[in-house]
Amino acid sequence: MRQPENLIEINYAANQSSVDVDELGMRDMQRRVFAEKDAQYLLVKAPPASGKSRALMFVALDKLFHQGINKIIIAVPERSIGASFASTALVQHGFFADWEIEDRNNLCTPGGDSGKVDAFLRFLEGDDTVLVCTHATLRFAMAKLPASAFDDTLVAIDEFHHVSADKDSSRLGQVVHEIMSGSSAHVVAMTGSYFRGDSVPVLMPEDEEKFTPVTFNYYDQLNGYKHLKSLGIGHHFYQGRYTDAIHEVFDPDLKTLIHIPSVNSSESTKDKIEEVNRILDLIGTFEGKDESGIMRLRTPDGRVLRVADLVDDSDLMARSNLLGYLGQVAAKDKDAVDVIIALGMAKEGFDWPFAEHALTVGHRSSLTEVIQIIGRVTRDAQGKPRAQFTNLIAEPAADADEVTTAVNTMLKAITASLLMEQVLAPNFNFKPKEPGEAPEPGTLAVKGLKAPPTDRVRQIIETDLNDLKATILQDPGFRRAAAGQLDAEVANKVLIPKILRERYPDLNSAEAESLRQHVVVDSVVKAGEVKEVGDKKFVMLAKKYVDLDKLDINLIDKVNPFQRAFEVLSKSVDPKTLRVVMDAIAETRIEVTAEEAVLMYPKLREFQRMEGRVPSIRSKDPHEKRLAEILLFLRRAKASQAKVNA
Incomplete structure (x- = not known):
């Protein structure tokens, strides 16, 4: 197994801006949220450890004391997360009231669902003001209540990405819709990642438009820490069993969280206990277990x-x-534990601030899950200047029964990291370039870029670009784009608009085109290699360096925003495995659309003129091969039309 350099290595300023508090006891993120306290529907997107739970306390207390709200209901996905909303002293830090919740209204304690629902109903009828429950309890209670029962109530949904607009797959999504449409309730939705692991949107567009978004991104959070100064994200590929390769990426000097693969995944040996035993043998010799259940292992170095x-x-x-x-x-004692081995746990809401290395075996089907895992190590802690996420992935073997599945697994894992690279990097502000206009600090002017024509598009650009890119990168067409088999202009002018139409059906053509351009510009520029020469910055676009002050939308549209995925594959796997990858992708051909054929026809003619021949379907050049597929599509279309006319 090889150990390539990290795909991502980002350094941060550690300027303390995200952890310092003001005269009210609020951090930067909490101040941003509190500034929108009057919104009836508030969507808070912020990373783990940014203080979302306390931000909710500030807003909820203001609504309770000053906005006519009588009750506060907080729903969390797991019982363990309910502890984040326990009684908290706020007055001593400058706020006007403390956060208080009676023990009887903490429904995240052990016990059956029916008892929790009864307690929920009693709460609504009584005088108490604050209740914490699970998503499940809220769903079950809603089945017995009209939406009007939530009048003058604040309903807060933690880890909001669990919601789905699909009524068949997410009852919680329907609950939120019913509360919003059938009551005067206020809703606060909180999440570290708004996108889900599937193609289903979190909310229907008509509901989503009602929310006032507050975004505090990963870069804001990590750049404002006190101790953590850098984060690395890398892939390491193995062949055979992962238990025979994990020692090459496990570092006993780092506080490590190991996530082994699901027993249903191809990476699993199907014996999770034996896998753990192999990892324990790697770490050291067993010397005993204390009353807490913590094992003591002596390493080879003593x-x-x-x-x-x-x-x-x-x-x-x-x-x-x-x-x-x-x-x-x-969570408070650095010496309490050194290694945690988990399966399906220690992700969402798990608090181990001293964790330095998240070692994850196998791809994760959900980009949200990747963000949650990385969030376990991106917490600020004294003596922790660096964090690392490592994804240990199986290389496809030519003799494997399901080569295509293995290839897709690799691409999904790399895709997740490519998205994280953009999530974790500083944001650029893009605007149309006006003649003679001087550049603004922190803003990149792009010739030909269409300005957002409406507030709706402006809001999407400001808060949802990463979510959009997550949707794009999960599209099946990404396989070809990632392997260089999809022309850049087709990816940018056909694939992305198709996804935007599905994601935002309410946008008109001008709005959609402006949004498309901003998605492409943001993706391409962030994925491009940037170099500084004197006081100028240059970015690699279309195999040449371009002055950042001279960006042009026409040039950017000719760059494949997914090309880095193919570059990672090319560098990180041997030529034999890379051929396996390319063959598997070729076998899962996407169907050529008429729109793509029209766009590519001039390039097909240009190829025939320059080469003096038609493109070959057997060519090793992915661009030529795609042109051959376009030609085949056109011939078939012509033949079909001839039959119709006959």
């Missing part, structure tokens, strides 16, 4: 590492005890 096994669920009481220790002790 040190003792404290290891937590969250995979073995044979003794639920023991695992509950271990989780309690990790939540209450390890």
Whole structure:
């Protein structure tokens, strides 16, 4: 197995802006949210550890005391996350009231769903003002209530990406829709990632338009830390069993969170206990286990590492005890644990601020899950200047039964990191270039770029570009784009507009084109290599460096925003495996559309003129091969038309 350099290595200023508090006890993100406290529907998008739970407390208390709201209901996806909304002293830090919740109104404690629903109903009828429950409890309670029962109530949904506009797959999404359309309730939605792992939108467009968004991005958060100064994201490929390769990426000097693959995945050996035992053998020799469930392992160099096994669920009481220790002790004591091994746990809402390395085996089907895992190591902690996310991925083998599936697995894993590269990097502000206009600090002017024609488009550009790119990168057509088999202009002018029409059917053609251009510009420029020469900055576009002050939309549209995925594959796998990848992609050909054929026809004619021949379907050049497929499509279309006319 090879160890290539990190795909992403980002350094941050550590200027403390995101952790310092003002005279009201608010961090930067919380101030931004509180500034929109009067909004009836508020959408907060901010990373883990940015303080979303306390931001909600500030807003909720203002609504309770000053906006006519009588009750506050907070719904979380897992019981463990409910602890984030426990009673909190705020007055001593300058706010006008403390956050208080009665124990009887914390429904995130052990117990059956029916009892929780009864308690929920009693809360609505009583005088108490604050309740915390799970998403499930809210769903079950809503089944017994009219929407009007939530009049004059603030309903807050934590980890809002669990919601879905699909009524068949997400009852929670329907609950939110019913509350918004059938009551005077206020809604606060909070998430670290608004996009889901599938193609289903979180909310229907008519509901989403009602929300006032507040975005505090990953760069804002990490650049404003006190201790953490850099983050690396890398891929490491292996052949055979991952348990025989994991030692090449495991560093015993780092506080490490290991996520082993699901037993249903191709990377799994189907024996999760044996996989953990192999990892434990890698770490060291077992010397015992204390009352908390923490194991002590002596490493080959004589040190003792404290290891937590969250995979073995044979003794639920023991695992509950271990989780309690990790939540209450390890979250505050750096020496409490050194390695945590998990399966399906220790992701969303898990708090281990000292974690330095997230070592994840196998691809994750959801980009949201990748963000959640990376969020476990991007917390600020004393003595932690650097964090690392490593994805250990199986290389496809030519003799594998499901080569195409293995190839898609690789591409999905790389796709997730390409998106994270843009999520974690500083934002650019793009605007149309006007003749003779001097450049503005922090703004890049692009010749031919269409300005947002409406506030709706401006809001999408300001808050949803990463979500849009996540949707684009999960599209099946990405396989060809990633492997260089889809012409750049087709990707930018056919594939992306198609996705935008599906995502925002309410936009007219002018709005959609402006949004398309901003998506492409942001993707291409962020993915391009930037070099500084004196006081000038140049970005690599279409295999040449272009002055950032002379960007042109026509040039940008000729650059494949997904090209880096192919470059990663080319550098990181051997030629034999790369051929396997290319063959598998060729076997899963996407159908040529008439729109693509029209756009590519001039390039087909140009190829025939320059080469003196038609393009070959067997060519090793992906561009030529695609032109051959276009030619085949046109011939078939002509033959079909001839039959119709006959």
